[in-house]
Amino acid sequence: MPDALTPQTSAIHARGLTKRFGKFTAVDGVDFDVAPGEAFGFLGPNGAGKTSTMRMIGTVSPVTAGKLTVFGLDPAHDGPAIRSRVGVVPQADTLDNELSVLENLIIYGRYFGLSWSESRRRAVELLDFVQLTERSGDQVEPLSGGMKRRLVIARALINEPEMLLLDEPTTGLDPQARHLLWDRLYRLKQRGVTLCLTTHYMDEAEQLCDRLVVMDKAKIVAEGSPRQLIERYVTREVLELRFNREDDAEDGANARDGRSSAGDLAGDLADADAAAVAERAELERQLEGLAERIEHLPDRLLVYTADGDATAAAAFERGLHPASVLVRRASLEDVFLRLTGRSLVE
């Protein structure tokens, strides 16, 4: 379906979209289309270029190169017209601590050119929608993180937008708050609002997104529905094996003896690394032919396979004795780790 989209029929249409800050390239020639009414996600580690992309779509950050249209309009010339039809939930709450909860919404409606009475009417309705009615006269500062997020979502809806841009909408929220937010976003989607969001939570992407792109190092590295991505990049199931490492016990003993000077410690670590590499090679040899792919995590081994139970049985037959065995369905997280690598991105 997305292939049939043209700049005129897309909610968002990007070709070779690029954002540079001086010599640093934040977004490097990405192509994507978002259909009206679709829930579209940008998934990626920190610094992948998600927020820069969202800011260009929101017309608050000028496009460096490439093509971008939003509702068929050019952000460079039609910024105010585009913004009047978009609701934005930025990463930071950006609420006004000098104003009450209700005033925050009303004045935001005024920025969109609503009359005071219309803005107040919508503000009251939206506070009900995000379950903040009883806090409407309160100051913003004492609200919990989840309440502030809900208020920001209500604020983003004051202009009755056709599209919502949400930049990490649930980062830092507790599970209850996240589920309440997801429910509200789902309802908006039901009403035909296009959702465009960034996240690094895989469950959020699977819950909310019809389609998503994975971004890494300023580029799009994969695109599809959550299910398509899992089928394309990982196997149906994952077998997780944990082993008790013998050298863990030794390290502990050394530390207790107090004989580990800095030099010794570095030597020990090097030894441990060498041992781990050897151990990995040994495990991979033992699992040869049983799995499509193997990932080593610090604490466990992920074995990608179509049938986790069968692979586990075969591994036992070959004499492997893991401390624990877990078979699960492959998730978007596996796709994400496969595509963006396991190293921590800061």
Place this chain on the structure above:
Amino acid sequence: MAALESPASAREGLSGRLGGAGGRGGPASHPSLRQFEHDMLVFRRRWHSYLLSGFSQPFLYLLSMGVGLGYYVNKNGSLPGGVPYLDYIAPALLVTQAMMAASFESAWPILGKIMWEKTYQAALNTPVGTTNLLAGDLMWIAFRAILLSVLFFVVILLFGAVSSPLAVLAIPVAVLTAMAFAAPIVAFTATQKSDQPFNMLFRFGITPLFLFSGTFFPIQNLPLAIQPLAWVTPLYHGVALARSFSLGQIDPAADAVHLAVLCAFAVAGVIAARITFRRRLEV
């Protein structure tokens, strides 16, 4: 929420109500007025404290310096033309109070909107643009200067420290002086990543100006080498102009120069602020 059910109706509903931004027809309110409205909404929450300090400050200053210190100054009769000291410093204090308040409003609160609370970021996600935000906040700073100056003038009248009906013109002079400081400081604020430089600005810029711009004594009393410094600062010109009106001692040529300098600082500041706002907020 009705329009949310169908994007098409949301579009129609909005385009009818949207303001001038984006070339659509709409209500009378200009986008720049919306930021001013925002500031007025905040002001509405604490107008009483503004009012209280707006009255008490001039009262304390005029009483201590004008009346108290003035008693000794007047005894020597050393001011040109035998002007009472209270009458001499009243218009100067009126101008400096407006200037100080405007300078403060142009520093911390603006930086907060840019980088602490980031409310500019929220506003920029609406049809409003960076220049609208700048214009709206400058309007608020001017409004506050007007409010302070009017209150100050009322207190001056209570002290009977005016010699001419022209004295009322000290109010617009004070507001213009306030903006001659506010606009360049706002421009500077938009380039800052922390509030540290503000302490320097006030300690080594604003406060010395307050003391040495002909506020409390004629700049002719300053060392000859320093006098030209006073001429290039807008406060000196604001004080001199307000005083000439207040004392009814009009000097058309000198007053025209004072006015021109104040306007030049304000206009240059606005132009600079437009540039620095864009550089900071449109990245």
